[in-house]
Amino acid sequence: MAKVSLQGVKKNYGSIRVIHGVDIEIKDGEFIVIVGPSGCGKSTLLRMIAGLEAITEGSIGIGDRVVNDIEPRDRDIAMVFQNYALYPHMSVFENISYGLRIRGMSKADIQKRVDRAADILQLQPYLQRRPRELSGGQRQRVAMGRAIVREPSVFLFDEPLSNLDAKLRVQMRLEIKRLHQQLGVTSIYVTHDQVEAMTLADRLIVMNQGRAEQIGSPAEVYSNPATTYVGGFIGSPPMNFVPCKVEAGQAVLDDGTSLALPERLRGTPAGAYILGIRPENMHVAQPGQGAQFTLAVDVAEELGADTLLHGKIAGTDVVVRLPSTAGFHDNSRPSLVADMAQVHLYDRESGRNIH
Amino acid sequence: MIERRPIADMIGHLILLAAIFIVAFPIYLAVIAASHTIEGLSQAPMPLLPGAELLTNTAKALFDGPQMVGVSGATPAIVLLGNSMIMAISIAVGKIVISLLSAFAIVYFRFPLRNFFFWMIFITLMLPVEVRIIPTYKIVADLGLLDTYTGLVLPLIASATATFLFRQFFMTVPDELVEAARIDGAGPMRFFWDVLVPLSRTSIAAMFVIQFIYGWNQYLWPLLIASDYQYQTIVLAIGRLIRAPDAFYEWPVIMGMAVLALLPPVAVVLLMQRWFVKGLVETEK
Numbered sequence: 233m234a235k236v237s238l239q240g241v242k243k244n245y246g247s248i249r250v251i252h253g254v255d256i257e258i259k260d261g262e263f264i265v266i267v268g269p270s271g272c273g274k275s276t277l278l279r280m281i282a283g284l285e286a287i288t289e290g291s292i293g294i295g296d297r298v299v300n301d302i303e304p305r306d307r308d309i310a311m312v313f314q315n316y317a318l319y320p321h322m323s324v325f326e327n328i329s330y331g332l333r334i335r336g337m338s339k340a341d342i343q344k345r346v347d348r349a350a351d352i353l354q355l356q357p358y359l360q361r362r363p364r365e366l367s368g369g370q371r372q373r374v375a376m377g378r379a380i381v382r383e384p385s386v387f388l389f390d391e392p393l394s395n396l397d398a399k400l401r402v403q404m405r406l407e408i409k410r411l412h413q414q415l416g417v418t419s420i421y422v423t424h425d426q427v428e429a430m431t432l433a434d435r436l437i438v439m440n441q442g443r444a445e446q447i448g449s450p451a452e453v454y455s456n457p458a459t460t461y462v463g464g465f466i467g468s469p470p471m472n473f474v475p476c477k478v479e480a481g482q483a484v485l486d487d488g489t490s491l492a493l494p495e496r497l498r499g500t501p502a503g504a505y506i507l508g509i510r511p512e513n514m515h516v517a518q519p520g521q522g523a524q525f526t527l528a529v530d531v532a533e534e535l536g537a538d539t540l541l542h543g544k545i546a547g548t549d550v551v552v553r554l555p556s557t558a559g560f561h562d563n564s565r566p567s568l569v570a571d572m573a574q575v576h577l578y579d580r581e582s583g584r585n586i587h
Numbered sequence: 588m589i590e591r592r593p594i595a596d597m598i599g600h601l602i603l604l605a606a607i608f609i610v611a612f613p614i615y616l617a618v619i620a621a622s623h624t625i626e627g628l629s630q631a632p633m634p635l636l637p638g639a640e641l642l643t644n645t646a647k648a649l650f651d652g653p654q655m656v657g658v659s660g661a662t663p664a665i666v667l668l669g670n671s672m673i674m675a676i677s678i679a680v681g682k683i684v685i686s687l688l689s690a691f692a693i694v695y696f697r698f699p700l701r702n703f704f705f706w707m708i709f710i711t712l713m714l715p716v717e718v719r720i721i722p723t724y725k726i727v728a729d730l731g732l733l734d735t736y737t738g739l740v741l742p743l744i745a746s747a748t749a750t751f752l753f754r755q756f757f758m759t760v761p762d763e764l765v766e767a768a769r770i771d772g773a774g775p776m777r778f779f780w781d782v783l784v785p786l787s788r789t790s791i792a793a794m795f796v797i798q799f800i801y802g803w804n805q806y807l808w809p810l811l812i813a814s815d816y817q818y819q820t821i822v823l824a825i826g827r828l829i830r831a832p833d834a835f836y837e838w839p840v841i842m843g844m845a846v847l848a849l850l851p852p853v854a855v856v857l858l859m860q861r862w863f864v865k866g867l868v869e870t871e872k
Contacts, residue, residue, distance in 0.1 A: 305773075313767060319768075334773055335772060
C-alpha cells in the first residue's frame with residue numbers, strides 16, 4: 233500500500249497538449265475515481281501512472297519514490313484493462329499466475345496466492361478453463377485476480393466495467409467496492425460512468441479537456457460543483473443552468489422572475505451570471521407559499537418513484553424531478569419554488585462557481 | 588444459404604467430380620504404372636488396372652534407384668527423399684523463425700527507418716530466386732557452399748510473404764495484451780515467446796505447410812547447387828531420370844519413385860490441414 237502523488241503532470245503528443253497539469257495527493261488506501269467524457273485525458277493520466285505512457289512534464293510518485301523513469305513492472309502496481317487483456321492461450325490459473333511465474337516465485341507460493349485470489353473472486357471452479365470459455369463477468373474477475381495476486385501497492389482500473397451488461401455492471405461495481413474494503417489497497421479507477429464514479433469513490437477527479445476541473449468527495453462534487461461543466465456532467469439528469477442578473481441580493485431571470493439569494497450569495501457583485509440548480513431542488517409550491525415560477529412542461533418522463541418534467545423556465549430548457557405522486561404529466565403547468573439554499577451562481581465567461 | 592436447388596446442386600457436384608477426375612487421373616496412372624512389370628507396362632494400350640508389382644517396384648526405387656542403360660550411378664530414392672526432407676524442413680522452419688522475428692521487430696519496436704526496412708523486405712517479393720539466380724549462385728559458390736545442405740537452404744530462407752503474414756497477424760493482437768505483459772513484468776523476448784508465438788500457432792502451421800511444399804518443389808536452385816548426387820533432391824532426380832538421352836527407362840520404378848515423391852507433401856497437408864485452414868481463416872484473440 234502506498235500513497236500516490238501527482239505534481240504538475242503534463243502530457244504532449246507532438247505539439248498537442250492533452251494533459252494540462254494535474255496535481256493531487258492520493259492518500260494510502262484511498263479509492264480515487266477519475267471521471268470524464270471520452271477524450272478528456274482520463275485514460276492517458278492513468279496510463280501515465282501505470283508507466284505505459286511517458287510523462288512530458290511534472291512528476292509522479294508512488295510510495296516514497298518518483299517513478300517517472302521506472303518501468304511499469306517495477307512500479308509495484310497492477311492494472312485491470314477495459315477489454316480484460318487476458319492471454320487467450322492460457323488457462324485462468326496461468327493467466328493469474330503469469331506475473332508471479334515471471335518473477336520466479338516458488339510453485340507453492342504461487343499456488344497459495346492464486347487460491348486466495350480465486351476464493352475472493354469465486355473463481356475456483358474455472359481455474360483450468362480458457363478465457364474464451366468464460367462469460368464477460370468471469371473474465372473481468374480473472375483480470376482482477378491477476379491484479380490481486382501481485383499484491384501491489386496501487387490498483388489501476390481502466391474502465392473495467394464498460395464491456396459488461398447493465399446488470400452485471402452493478403454487481404461487479406459492488407464487488408469492486410467490497411474488494412477495496414477487504415484489501416484496503418490504494419485504487420485509481422477511470423470511468424466515464426458517473427454512477428460508478430459516485431458510488432465507488434472516496435474522492436473524484438472530474439476531468440475536462442485535459443484539466444482536473446474539480447477534485448473532491450462525491451457529495452462535495454455533487455452538491456457544490458466547481459464549474460458549470462462539473463454540474464452538467466455529474467448528476468443524472470444534470471444540473472439546470474439558467475442565465476440571470478444579480479441585483480441587490482436578488483437573481484433576476486430573463487423573464488423578470490426575481491429570486492432572493494441565500495445568505496452566502498448575498499454579497500455577489502451585480503452583473504450577469506448563470507444560476508445553477510439541481511432538478512431535485514425545485515419543489516411544488518405549497519398553498520400560501522407563493523409560486524416563484526411556473527414550469528411549462530413539454531414532456532414528463534415517469535421513472536417510477538420520481539417523474540422528470542422537461543420544460544422551460546425563462547426561455548431556458550430545464551428538468552425538474554418531482555415525486556410521481558405529485559401527479560404531473562405532459563403539458564402540465566406546475567407552480568414551483570426553488571430551494572434557494574441549494575443554488576449556485578456561476579460566472580458567465582469562465583463557468584466558475586462564485587462562492 | 589439454406590435454399591435448396593437440386594439442379595444447381597447437381598451441376599455443382601458434376602463440376603467438382605470432373606475437377607477431381609482431372610487432378611486424380613494422372614496420379615492414378617502413376618500408381619498403376621508402378622504396379623506392373625516393365626514388360627506388362629510396355630504393351631499397347633497401357634493397362635488401366637493395377638498389377639501385382641507395386642511393392643517390388645517401390646522398394647526397388649526406394650533402395651536401389653532405377654537402372655538405366657547408358658546412365659551410371661543411380662541414387663536410391665531413400666537418399667533423395669532424405670535430402671528433400673532436410674531441404675524442405677530447413678527452409679520451412681528457417682523461414683518461419685526469421686519471419687517471426689523480423690515481423691516482431693517491425694511491429695513492436697520503434698527504430699530508425701522502420702518503415703524503410705519493412706518496404707525493403709516487401710520489395711524482395713519482386714525478386715524470387717529465378718530473378719536473382721546468377722548473383723546468388725556467385726555468392727554461394729564464393730562462400731564454398733556448393734554441394735552442401737547450407738547452400739541448398741540458406742539462399743531460400745528469407746521470406747517476405749511469411750514476414751508480411753506474421754506482421755498482419757501481430758497487428759491484430761490487442762495493444763492491451765502487450766501492456767498487460769509489460770505490467771506483469773515480461774520483457775520483449777519473454778512476451779514474444781510466451782504470448783506471441785503461442786497465439787501465432789495456427790499461422791505458423793499454415794506457413795509451415797506452404798513453405799514445406801515450396802521447399803519440396805524447388806527444382807532450379809538444387810539443379811545449380813547439387814551437382815553431387817549425394818545432395819540431389821527427389822524432384823530433381825526424377826527430372827534427370829527421364830531426360831537421359833537414348834536411355835532405356837525403367838518406367839515402373841521411375842513411377843514408383845514419383846509416387847514416393849508425392850507422399851511427404853500429401854502427408855504434411857493431410858496432417859496439418861485443420862490448422863492450416865484455421866490459420867488462414869480464423870483469428871483467435
